[in-house]
Amino acid sequence: PSRRPRSTPAPPTHTAVISRASTLLPxSTLLPxSTxxxxxxxxxxxxxxxxxxxxxxxxxxxxxxxSVLDSNNNPVDPGQVFPSGTRSVRVFFRAANVGNGVTWSxxxxxxxxxxxxxxxxxxxxxxxxxARAFCAIDGSAGTYVVSAxxxxxxxxxxxxxxxxxxx
Numbered sequence: 001p002s003r004r005p006r007s008t009p010a011p012p013t014h015t016a017v018i019s020r021a022s023t024l025l026p027x028s029t030l031l032p033x034s035t036x037x038x039x040x041x042x043x044x045x046x047x048x049x050x051x052x053x054x055x056x057x058x059x060x061x062x063x064x065x066x067s068v069l070d071s072n073n074n075p076v077d078p079g080q081v082f083p084s085g086t087r088s089v090r091v092f093f094r095a096a097n098v099g100n101g102v103t104w105s106x107x108x109x110x111x112x113x114x115x116x117x118x119x120x121x122x123x124x125x126x127x128x129x130x131a132r133a134f135c136a137i138d139g140s141a142g143t144y145v146v147s148a149x150x151x152x153x154x155x156x157x158x159x160x161x162x163x164x165x166x167x
Contacts, residue, residue, distance in 0.1 A: 108135035
């Protein structure tokens, strides 16, 4: 009897496409991420007991720094440059729509090292208002960065300089 060669069916087309796609597009290196990395300072990772979440429209907006206040707690020397020996710099900002119980924080850094911080519950209601905090510093010359947060959401970064006296 004569033998006929058997025909072997071709593999399905989608198998080749999957194989080729998996070879050409390794997900670990070729697919870019569209979400930026957000770093939260470790000081903020321990929540305050019964802290409220900030409203989506809650904001802290930087206005100025000062090292001296008048009798009404207004800045006498507003600006971003202070003489060496300055031991405390007030941070003035506008608060709007910040509900009571929301954690607000001020973190003060020099040379990427935390030098002072405050975190506590907001207790002045949601009306738009001027508010202030302060950074206690050692008076040494350098650039300081102040970061403000509502909960874990950064509101602003602002810098000031303490400069050595010139003769």
